[in-house]
Amino acid sequence: MESRILRVESLSYKIGSHWILRDVSFEVSRREFVGIIGPNGAGKTTLIKAIVGDLSDYSGKVSVSAKIGYLSQNPERKRDFPIRVKEVAAMGLYGERGILKPLRKCDWKKVEDLLERVGIYDLKERRAGTLSGGEYQRLMLARALASEPELLILDEPEAGVDEMGKSSFYRLLESLKNDKNMGILMVSHDIGMVFEACDTVMCINKTLHCHTSADKIRPEELQSAFSGDLDLFIRSRDHFEREHHL
Ligand SMILES: Nc1ncnc2c1ncn2[C@@H]1O[C@H](COP(=O)(O)OP(=O)(O)OP(=O)(O)O)[C@@H](O)[C@H]1O
Ligand SMILES: [Mg+2]
Structure with a gap:
Protein backbone atom coordinates (compact mmCIF):
# COMPACT_ATOMS: atom_id res chain seq x y z
CA MET A 1 0.00 0.00 0.00
CA GLU A 2 1.28 3.44 -0.94
CA SER A 3 2.06 5.24 2.28
CA ARG A 4 1.76 8.78 0.90
CA ILE A 5 -1.84 9.99 1.13
CA LEU A 6 -1.50 13.71 0.43
CA ARG A 7 0.79 15.65 -1.85
CA VAL A 8 0.73 19.43 -2.17
CA GLU A 9 2.92 20.88 -4.91
CA SER A 10 3.78 24.56 -5.30
CA LEU A 11 0.48 25.75 -3.92
CA SER A 12 0.02 29.51 -4.26
CA TYR A 13 -3.01 31.66 -3.69
CA LYS A 14 -3.61 35.38 -3.80
CA ILE A 15 -6.51 37.70 -3.22
CA GLY A 16 -6.22 40.69 -5.55
CA SER A 17 -2.51 41.48 -5.51
CA GLY A 35 1.13 19.75 13.20
CA ILE A 36 0.80 23.07 11.38
CA ILE A 37 1.75 26.16 13.36
CA GLY A 38 2.00 29.82 12.40
CA PRO A 39 0.68 33.20 13.50
CA ASN A 40 -2.86 34.50 12.88
CA GLY A 41 -3.49 35.29 9.26
CA ASP A 54 -13.22 24.46 -0.49
CA LEU A 55 -10.93 26.83 -2.38
CA SER A 56 -10.82 27.59 -6.08
CA ASP A 57 -8.45 29.73 -8.13
CA TYR A 58 -5.26 28.57 -6.48
CA SER A 59 -2.25 27.58 -8.51
CA GLY A 60 -0.23 24.44 -7.95
CA LYS A 61 -1.50 20.95 -7.36
CA VAL A 62 -3.17 19.06 -4.52
CA SER A 63 -3.34 15.26 -4.83
CA VAL A 64 -5.30 13.35 -2.22
CA SER A 65 -5.37 9.57 -2.25
CA ALA A 66 -7.32 8.93 0.92
CA LYS A 67 -10.73 9.46 2.40
CA ILE A 68 -10.73 12.75 4.27
CA GLY A 69 -12.44 13.56 7.57
CA TYR A 70 -12.48 17.30 8.22
CA LEU A 71 -13.14 19.42 11.27
CA SER A 72 -13.21 23.09 10.27
CA GLN A 73 -12.16 26.07 12.37
CA ASN A 74 -15.19 27.45 14.24
CA PRO A 75 -17.81 25.14 12.74
CA GLU A 76 -21.12 26.88 12.27
CA ARG A 77 -23.69 26.14 14.97
CA LYS A 78 -27.42 26.22 14.55
CA ARG A 79 -28.49 26.54 18.15
CA ASP A 80 -32.21 26.18 17.56
CA PHE A 81 -32.00 23.18 15.30
CA PRO A 82 -33.82 20.33 17.08
CA ILE A 83 -31.27 17.58 16.56
CA ARG A 84 -29.77 15.34 19.20
CA VAL A 85 -26.07 14.88 19.91
CA LYS A 86 -26.02 11.25 18.76
CA GLU A 87 -27.78 12.21 15.52
CA VAL A 88 -25.19 14.86 14.74
CA ALA A 89 -22.38 12.34 15.29
CA ALA A 90 -24.25 9.84 13.11
CA MET A 91 -24.22 12.34 10.24
CA GLY A 92 -20.59 11.35 9.79
CA LEU A 93 -21.78 7.89 8.71
CA TYR A 94 -24.00 9.13 5.91
CA GLY A 95 -21.20 9.26 3.40
CA GLU A 96 -21.10 5.46 3.44
CA ARG A 97 -24.72 4.70 4.22
CA GLY A 98 -26.51 7.27 2.08
CA ILE A 99 -28.59 9.88 3.86
CA LEU A 100 -31.91 8.13 3.35
CA LYS A 101 -30.92 4.73 4.62
CA PRO A 102 -31.94 4.07 8.21
CA LEU A 103 -29.07 3.40 10.57
CA ARG A 104 -28.60 -0.16 11.76
CA LYS A 105 -28.01 -1.19 15.32
CA CYS A 106 -24.30 -1.61 14.65
CA ASP A 107 -24.15 1.96 13.27
CA TRP A 108 -25.60 3.36 16.50
CA LYS A 109 -23.16 1.24 18.46
CA LYS A 110 -20.31 2.78 16.48
CA VAL A 111 -21.66 6.28 17.15
CA GLU A 112 -22.00 5.59 20.87
CA ASP A 113 -18.47 4.20 21.05
CA LEU A 114 -17.15 7.35 19.44
CA LEU A 115 -19.11 9.59 21.81
CA GLU A 116 -17.61 7.59 24.65
CA ARG A 117 -14.09 8.02 23.27
CA VAL A 118 -14.42 11.79 22.93
CA GLY A 119 -15.93 11.99 26.42
CA ILE A 120 -19.53 13.08 25.76
CA TYR A 121 -21.42 9.78 25.91
CA ASP A 122 -23.59 11.05 28.76
CA LEU A 123 -24.82 13.88 26.56
CA LYS A 124 -25.93 11.70 23.67
CA GLU A 125 -29.66 12.42 24.03
CA ARG A 126 -29.22 16.18 24.53
CA ARG A 127 -30.10 18.71 21.87
CA ALA A 128 -26.85 19.58 20.14
CA GLY A 129 -27.58 23.32 20.42
CA THR A 130 -27.40 23.14 24.22
CA LEU A 131 -23.79 21.90 24.38
CA SER A 132 -21.00 24.13 25.64
CA GLY A 133 -18.26 25.21 23.23
CA GLY A 134 -15.80 22.49 24.26
CA GLU A 135 -18.48 19.79 24.33
CA TYR A 136 -19.56 20.80 20.86
CA GLN A 137 -15.98 20.64 19.61
CA ARG A 138 -15.74 17.05 20.89
CA LEU A 139 -18.97 16.26 19.09
CA MET A 140 -17.55 17.65 15.84
CA LEU A 141 -14.54 15.38 16.27
CA ALA A 142 -16.82 12.36 16.81
CA ARG A 143 -18.70 13.26 13.64
CA ALA A 144 -15.48 13.56 11.63
CA LEU A 145 -14.29 10.20 12.97
CA ALA A 146 -17.57 8.44 12.20
CA SER A 147 -16.73 8.52 8.52
CA GLU A 148 -13.60 6.45 9.27
CA PRO A 149 -11.23 8.80 7.52
CA GLU A 150 -7.78 7.77 6.33
CA LEU A 151 -6.65 11.38 6.52
CA LEU A 152 -8.06 13.40 9.39
CA ILE A 153 -7.78 17.17 8.94
CA LEU A 154 -8.34 19.33 11.99
CA ASP A 155 -8.25 23.14 12.05
CA GLU A 156 -7.72 24.23 15.66
CA PRO A 157 -9.74 21.32 17.05
CA GLU A 158 -8.78 21.96 20.67
CA ALA A 159 -10.13 25.51 20.75
CA GLY A 160 -12.37 25.72 23.80
CA VAL A 161 -11.45 22.27 25.08
CA ASP A 162 -10.25 22.28 28.70
CA GLU A 163 -6.76 21.16 29.76
CA MET A 164 -7.86 17.71 30.89
CA GLY A 165 -9.87 17.31 27.74
CA LYS A 166 -6.92 18.44 25.63
CA SER A 167 -4.51 15.77 26.75
CA SER A 168 -7.10 13.01 26.39
CA PHE A 169 -7.94 14.51 23.02
CA TYR A 170 -4.34 14.22 21.80
CA ARG A 171 -4.04 10.72 23.25
CA LEU A 172 -7.18 9.78 21.34
CA LEU A 173 -5.68 11.12 18.10
CA GLU A 174 -2.49 9.20 18.67
CA SER A 175 -4.27 5.92 19.31
CA LEU A 176 -6.48 6.44 16.25
CA LYS A 177 -3.43 7.10 14.17
CA ASN A 178 -1.95 3.77 15.22
CA ASP A 179 -5.15 1.67 15.28
CA LYS A 180 -6.55 2.94 12.01
CA ASN A 181 -3.35 3.62 10.12
CA MET A 182 -4.56 7.18 9.74
CA GLY A 183 -2.67 10.31 8.70
CA ILE A 184 -3.50 13.46 10.68
CA LEU A 185 -2.98 17.06 9.63
CA MET A 186 -3.74 19.43 12.47
CA VAL A 187 -3.55 23.22 12.72
CA SER A 188 -2.98 24.39 16.27
CA HIS A 189 -1.83 27.36 18.33
CA ASP A 190 -0.96 25.04 21.22
CA ILE A 191 2.71 24.90 20.34
CA GLY A 192 3.79 22.85 23.37
CA MET A 193 1.23 20.19 22.56
CA VAL A 194 2.17 20.15 18.88
CA PHE A 195 5.76 19.39 19.81
CA GLU A 196 4.66 16.71 22.20
CA ALA A 197 2.05 14.96 20.10
CA CYS A 198 3.08 15.40 16.46
CA ASP A 199 5.66 13.51 14.45
CA THR A 200 6.26 16.36 12.04
CA VAL A 201 5.86 20.11 12.44
CA MET A 202 5.24 22.56 9.62
CA CYS A 203 5.61 26.24 10.29
CA ILE A 204 3.71 28.42 7.87
CA ASN A 205 3.56 32.12 7.32
CA LYS A 206 2.56 32.57 3.66
CA THR A 207 5.41 30.24 2.75
CA LEU A 208 6.51 27.05 4.43
CA HIS A 209 9.25 28.31 6.76
CA CYS A 210 10.18 24.93 8.12
CA HIS A 211 9.05 21.36 7.85
CA THR A 212 10.84 18.86 10.00
CA SER A 213 10.42 16.17 12.60
CA ALA A 214 9.13 17.58 15.87
CA ASP A 215 12.20 16.64 17.88
CA LYS A 216 14.62 18.34 15.48
CA ILE A 217 13.07 21.78 15.21
CA ARG A 218 14.92 24.67 16.90
CA PRO A 219 13.38 27.96 18.02
CA GLU A 220 15.87 29.95 15.90
CA GLU A 221 14.54 28.26 12.80
CA LEU A 222 11.13 29.68 13.46
CA GLN A 223 12.26 33.26 13.87
CA SER A 224 11.36 34.28 10.36
CA ALA A 225 7.94 32.70 10.49
CA PHE A 226 6.82 34.03 13.84
CA SER A 227 8.72 37.34 13.61
CA GLY A 228 7.19 39.50 16.33
CA ASP A 229 5.65 36.51 18.03
CA LEU A 230 8.93 34.70 18.56
CA ASP A 231 9.09 35.55 22.25
CA LEU A 232 5.76 33.94 22.68
CA PHE A 233 7.00 30.89 20.86
CA ILE A 234 10.13 30.60 23.01
CA ARG A 235 8.11 31.03 26.17
CA SER A 236 5.70 28.24 25.24
CA ARG A 237 8.59 26.04 24.24
CA ASP A 238 10.46 26.75 27.53
CA HIS A 239 7.33 26.05 29.47
CA PHE A 240 6.88 22.80 27.60
CA GLU A 241 10.50 21.77 28.27
CA ARG A 242 10.22 22.62 31.97
CA GLU A 243 7.02 20.63 32.29
CA HIS A 244 8.68 17.66 30.68
CA HIS A 245 12.13 18.10 32.26
CA LEU A 246 13.92 18.23 28.92
N1 LIG B 1 -12.17 36.31 1.52
C1 LIG B 1 -11.09 36.97 1.94
N2 LIG B 1 -10.89 38.27 1.60
C2 LIG B 1 -9.79 38.93 2.01
N3 LIG B 1 -8.83 38.39 2.78
C3 LIG B 1 -9.00 37.11 3.15
C4 LIG B 1 -10.12 36.34 2.76
N4 LIG B 1 -9.99 35.10 3.27
C5 LIG B 1 -8.83 35.11 3.97
N5 LIG B 1 -8.24 36.31 3.90
C6 LIG B 1 -6.97 36.70 4.50
O1 LIG B 1 -6.02 35.69 4.23
C7 LIG B 1 -5.09 35.58 5.30
C8 LIG B 1 -4.98 34.12 5.70
O2 LIG B 1 -6.18 33.70 6.35
P1 LIG B 1 -6.31 32.29 7.04
O3 LIG B 1 -7.69 32.16 7.54
O4 LIG B 1 -5.81 31.25 6.11
O5 LIG B 1 -5.27 32.45 8.26
P2 LIG B 1 -4.93 31.44 9.44
O6 LIG B 1 -3.46 31.15 9.35
O7 LIG B 1 -5.85 30.30 9.43
O8 LIG B 1 -5.14 32.35 10.73
P3 LIG B 1 -5.75 31.98 12.20
O9 LIG B 1 -4.63 31.44 13.01
O10 LIG B 1 -6.18 33.32 12.71
O11 LIG B 1 -6.89 31.04 12.02
C9 LIG B 1 -5.59 36.50 6.40
O12 LIG B 1 -4.86 37.69 6.37
C10 LIG B 1 -7.04 36.76 6.02
O13 LIG B 1 -7.48 38.01 6.49
MG1 LIG C 1 -7.27 29.59 10.69
Whole structure:
Protein backbone atom coordinates (compact mmCIF):
# COMPACT_ATOMS: atom_id res chain seq x y z
CA MET A 1 0.00 0.00 0.00
CA GLU A 2 1.28 3.44 -0.94
CA SER A 3 2.06 5.24 2.28
CA ARG A 4 1.76 8.78 0.90
CA ILE A 5 -1.84 9.99 1.13
CA LEU A 6 -1.50 13.71 0.43
CA ARG A 7 0.79 15.65 -1.85
CA VAL A 8 0.73 19.43 -2.17
CA GLU A 9 2.92 20.88 -4.91
CA SER A 10 3.78 24.56 -5.30
CA LEU A 11 0.48 25.75 -3.92
CA SER A 12 0.02 29.51 -4.26
CA TYR A 13 -3.01 31.66 -3.69
CA LYS A 14 -3.61 35.38 -3.80
CA ILE A 15 -6.51 37.70 -3.22
CA GLY A 16 -6.22 40.69 -5.55
CA SER A 17 -2.51 41.48 -5.51
CA HIS A 18 -2.02 40.13 -1.99
CA TRP A 19 -0.31 36.76 -1.58
CA ILE A 20 -1.98 34.53 1.00
CA LEU A 21 0.10 31.42 0.25
CA ARG A 22 3.22 31.14 -1.83
CA ASP A 23 4.81 28.05 -3.25
CA VAL A 24 3.89 25.61 -0.48
CA SER A 25 4.90 21.97 -1.06
CA PHE A 26 4.77 18.98 1.27
CA GLU A 27 3.51 15.42 1.66
CA VAL A 28 1.68 13.49 4.35
CA SER A 29 1.87 9.72 4.84
CA ARG A 30 -0.29 7.22 6.64
CA ARG A 31 0.49 7.07 10.34
CA GLU A 32 2.05 10.52 10.24
CA PHE A 33 0.75 13.14 12.67
CA VAL A 34 1.58 16.54 11.22
CA GLY A 35 1.13 19.75 13.20
CA ILE A 36 0.80 23.07 11.38
CA ILE A 37 1.75 26.16 13.36
CA GLY A 38 2.00 29.82 12.40
CA PRO A 39 0.68 33.20 13.50
CA ASN A 40 -2.86 34.50 12.88
CA GLY A 41 -3.49 35.29 9.26
CA ALA A 42 -0.59 33.07 8.10
CA GLY A 43 -2.71 31.17 5.58
CA LYS A 44 -3.18 27.93 7.55
CA THR A 45 -6.95 27.71 7.12
CA THR A 46 -6.60 28.73 3.48
CA LEU A 47 -4.19 25.84 2.95
CA ILE A 48 -6.60 23.41 4.61
CA LYS A 49 -9.44 24.70 2.45
CA ALA A 50 -7.42 24.05 -0.69
CA ILE A 51 -6.81 20.48 0.48
CA VAL A 52 -10.44 19.71 1.30
CA GLY A 53 -11.71 21.27 -1.93
CA ASP A 54 -13.22 24.46 -0.49
CA LEU A 55 -10.93 26.83 -2.38
CA SER A 56 -10.82 27.59 -6.08
CA ASP A 57 -8.45 29.73 -8.13
CA TYR A 58 -5.26 28.57 -6.48
CA SER A 59 -2.25 27.58 -8.51
CA GLY A 60 -0.23 24.44 -7.95
CA LYS A 61 -1.50 20.95 -7.36
CA VAL A 62 -3.17 19.06 -4.52
CA SER A 63 -3.34 15.26 -4.83
CA VAL A 64 -5.30 13.35 -2.22
CA SER A 65 -5.37 9.57 -2.25
CA ALA A 66 -7.32 8.93 0.92
CA LYS A 67 -10.73 9.46 2.40
CA ILE A 68 -10.73 12.75 4.27
CA GLY A 69 -12.44 13.56 7.57
CA TYR A 70 -12.48 17.30 8.22
CA LEU A 71 -13.14 19.42 11.27
CA SER A 72 -13.21 23.09 10.27
CA GLN A 73 -12.16 26.07 12.37
CA ASN A 74 -15.19 27.45 14.24
CA PRO A 75 -17.81 25.14 12.74
CA GLU A 76 -21.12 26.88 12.27
CA ARG A 77 -23.69 26.14 14.97
CA LYS A 78 -27.42 26.22 14.55
CA ARG A 79 -28.49 26.54 18.15
CA ASP A 80 -32.21 26.18 17.56
CA PHE A 81 -32.00 23.18 15.30
CA PRO A 82 -33.82 20.33 17.08
CA ILE A 83 -31.27 17.58 16.56
CA ARG A 84 -29.77 15.34 19.20
CA VAL A 85 -26.07 14.88 19.91
CA LYS A 86 -26.02 11.25 18.76
CA GLU A 87 -27.78 12.21 15.52
CA VAL A 88 -25.19 14.86 14.74
CA ALA A 89 -22.38 12.34 15.29
CA ALA A 90 -24.25 9.84 13.11
CA MET A 91 -24.22 12.34 10.24
CA GLY A 92 -20.59 11.35 9.79
CA LEU A 93 -21.78 7.89 8.71
CA TYR A 94 -24.00 9.13 5.91
CA GLY A 95 -21.20 9.26 3.40
CA GLU A 96 -21.10 5.46 3.44
CA ARG A 97 -24.72 4.70 4.22
CA GLY A 98 -26.51 7.27 2.08
CA ILE A 99 -28.59 9.88 3.86
CA LEU A 100 -31.91 8.13 3.35
CA LYS A 101 -30.92 4.73 4.62
CA PRO A 102 -31.94 4.07 8.21
CA LEU A 103 -29.07 3.40 10.57
CA ARG A 104 -28.60 -0.16 11.76
CA LYS A 105 -28.01 -1.19 15.32
CA CYS A 106 -24.30 -1.61 14.65
CA ASP A 107 -24.15 1.96 13.27
CA TRP A 108 -25.60 3.36 16.50
CA LYS A 109 -23.16 1.24 18.46
CA LYS A 110 -20.31 2.78 16.48
CA VAL A 111 -21.66 6.28 17.15
CA GLU A 112 -22.00 5.59 20.87
CA ASP A 113 -18.47 4.20 21.05
CA LEU A 114 -17.15 7.35 19.44
CA LEU A 115 -19.11 9.59 21.81
CA GLU A 116 -17.61 7.59 24.65
CA ARG A 117 -14.09 8.02 23.27
CA VAL A 118 -14.42 11.79 22.93
CA GLY A 119 -15.93 11.99 26.42
CA ILE A 120 -19.53 13.08 25.76
CA TYR A 121 -21.42 9.78 25.91
CA ASP A 122 -23.59 11.05 28.76
CA LEU A 123 -24.82 13.88 26.56
CA LYS A 124 -25.93 11.70 23.67
CA GLU A 125 -29.66 12.42 24.03
CA ARG A 126 -29.22 16.18 24.53
CA ARG A 127 -30.10 18.71 21.87
CA ALA A 128 -26.85 19.58 20.14
CA GLY A 129 -27.58 23.32 20.42
CA THR A 130 -27.40 23.14 24.22
CA LEU A 131 -23.79 21.90 24.38
CA SER A 132 -21.00 24.13 25.64
CA GLY A 133 -18.26 25.21 23.23
CA GLY A 134 -15.80 22.49 24.26
CA GLU A 135 -18.48 19.79 24.33
CA TYR A 136 -19.56 20.80 20.86
CA GLN A 137 -15.98 20.64 19.61
CA ARG A 138 -15.74 17.05 20.89
CA LEU A 139 -18.97 16.26 19.09
CA MET A 140 -17.55 17.65 15.84
CA LEU A 141 -14.54 15.38 16.27
CA ALA A 142 -16.82 12.36 16.81
CA ARG A 143 -18.70 13.26 13.64
CA ALA A 144 -15.48 13.56 11.63
CA LEU A 145 -14.29 10.20 12.97
CA ALA A 146 -17.57 8.44 12.20
CA SER A 147 -16.73 8.52 8.52
CA GLU A 148 -13.60 6.45 9.27
CA PRO A 149 -11.23 8.80 7.52
CA GLU A 150 -7.78 7.77 6.33
CA LEU A 151 -6.65 11.38 6.52
CA LEU A 152 -8.06 13.40 9.39
CA ILE A 153 -7.78 17.17 8.94
CA LEU A 154 -8.34 19.33 11.99
CA ASP A 155 -8.25 23.14 12.05
CA GLU A 156 -7.72 24.23 15.66
CA PRO A 157 -9.74 21.32 17.05
CA GLU A 158 -8.78 21.96 20.67
CA ALA A 159 -10.13 25.51 20.75
CA GLY A 160 -12.37 25.72 23.80
CA VAL A 161 -11.45 22.27 25.08
CA ASP A 162 -10.25 22.28 28.70
CA GLU A 163 -6.76 21.16 29.76
CA MET A 164 -7.86 17.71 30.89
CA GLY A 165 -9.87 17.31 27.74
CA LYS A 166 -6.92 18.44 25.63
CA SER A 167 -4.51 15.77 26.75
CA SER A 168 -7.10 13.01 26.39
CA PHE A 169 -7.94 14.51 23.02
CA TYR A 170 -4.34 14.22 21.80
CA ARG A 171 -4.04 10.72 23.25
CA LEU A 172 -7.18 9.78 21.34
CA LEU A 173 -5.68 11.12 18.10
CA GLU A 174 -2.49 9.20 18.67
CA SER A 175 -4.27 5.92 19.31
CA LEU A 176 -6.48 6.44 16.25
CA LYS A 177 -3.43 7.10 14.17
CA ASN A 178 -1.95 3.77 15.22
CA ASP A 179 -5.15 1.67 15.28
CA LYS A 180 -6.55 2.94 12.01
CA ASN A 181 -3.35 3.62 10.12
CA MET A 182 -4.56 7.18 9.74
CA GLY A 183 -2.67 10.31 8.70
CA ILE A 184 -3.50 13.46 10.68
CA LEU A 185 -2.98 17.06 9.63
CA MET A 186 -3.74 19.43 12.47
CA VAL A 187 -3.55 23.22 12.72
CA SER A 188 -2.98 24.39 16.27
CA HIS A 189 -1.83 27.36 18.33
CA ASP A 190 -0.96 25.04 21.22
CA ILE A 191 2.71 24.90 20.34
CA GLY A 192 3.79 22.85 23.37
CA MET A 193 1.23 20.19 22.56
CA VAL A 194 2.17 20.15 18.88
CA PHE A 195 5.76 19.39 19.81
CA GLU A 196 4.66 16.71 22.20
CA ALA A 197 2.05 14.96 20.10
CA CYS A 198 3.08 15.40 16.46
CA ASP A 199 5.66 13.51 14.45
CA THR A 200 6.26 16.36 12.04
CA VAL A 201 5.86 20.11 12.44
CA MET A 202 5.24 22.56 9.62
CA CYS A 203 5.61 26.24 10.29
CA ILE A 204 3.71 28.42 7.87
CA ASN A 205 3.56 32.12 7.32
CA LYS A 206 2.56 32.57 3.66
CA THR A 207 5.41 30.24 2.75
CA LEU A 208 6.51 27.05 4.43
CA HIS A 209 9.25 28.31 6.76
CA CYS A 210 10.18 24.93 8.12
CA HIS A 211 9.05 21.36 7.85
CA THR A 212 10.84 18.86 10.00
CA SER A 213 10.42 16.17 12.60
CA ALA A 214 9.13 17.58 15.87
CA ASP A 215 12.20 16.64 17.88
CA LYS A 216 14.62 18.34 15.48
CA ILE A 217 13.07 21.78 15.21
CA ARG A 218 14.92 24.67 16.90
CA PRO A 219 13.38 27.96 18.02
CA GLU A 220 15.87 29.95 15.90
CA GLU A 221 14.54 28.26 12.80
CA LEU A 222 11.13 29.68 13.46
CA GLN A 223 12.26 33.26 13.87
CA SER A 224 11.36 34.28 10.36
CA ALA A 225 7.94 32.70 10.49
CA PHE A 226 6.82 34.03 13.84
CA SER A 227 8.72 37.34 13.61
CA GLY A 228 7.19 39.50 16.33
CA ASP A 229 5.65 36.51 18.03
CA LEU A 230 8.93 34.70 18.56
CA ASP A 231 9.09 35.55 22.25
CA LEU A 232 5.76 33.94 22.68
CA PHE A 233 7.00 30.89 20.86
CA ILE A 234 10.13 30.60 23.01
CA ARG A 235 8.11 31.03 26.17
CA SER A 236 5.70 28.24 25.24
CA ARG A 237 8.59 26.04 24.24
CA ASP A 238 10.46 26.75 27.53
CA HIS A 239 7.33 26.05 29.47
CA PHE A 240 6.88 22.80 27.60
CA GLU A 241 10.50 21.77 28.27
CA ARG A 242 10.22 22.62 31.97
CA GLU A 243 7.02 20.63 32.29
CA HIS A 244 8.68 17.66 30.68
CA HIS A 245 12.13 18.10 32.26
CA LEU A 246 13.92 18.23 28.92
N1 LIG B 1 -12.17 36.31 1.52
C1 LIG B 1 -11.09 36.97 1.94
N2 LIG B 1 -10.89 38.27 1.60
C2 LIG B 1 -9.79 38.93 2.01
N3 LIG B 1 -8.83 38.39 2.78
C3 LIG B 1 -9.00 37.11 3.15
C4 LIG B 1 -10.12 36.34 2.76
N4 LIG B 1 -9.99 35.10 3.27
C5 LIG B 1 -8.83 35.11 3.97
N5 LIG B 1 -8.24 36.31 3.90
C6 LIG B 1 -6.97 36.70 4.50
O1 LIG B 1 -6.02 35.69 4.23
C7 LIG B 1 -5.09 35.58 5.30
C8 LIG B 1 -4.98 34.12 5.70
O2 LIG B 1 -6.18 33.70 6.35
P1 LIG B 1 -6.31 32.29 7.04
O3 LIG B 1 -7.69 32.16 7.54
O4 LIG B 1 -5.81 31.25 6.11
O5 LIG B 1 -5.27 32.45 8.26
P2 LIG B 1 -4.93 31.44 9.44
O6 LIG B 1 -3.46 31.15 9.35
O7 LIG B 1 -5.85 30.30 9.43
O8 LIG B 1 -5.14 32.35 10.73
P3 LIG B 1 -5.75 31.98 12.20
O9 LIG B 1 -4.63 31.44 13.01
O10 LIG B 1 -6.18 33.32 12.71
O11 LIG B 1 -6.89 31.04 12.02
C9 LIG B 1 -5.59 36.50 6.40
O12 LIG B 1 -4.86 37.69 6.37
C10 LIG B 1 -7.04 36.76 6.02
O13 LIG B 1 -7.48 38.01 6.49
MG1 LIG C 1 -7.27 29.59 10.69
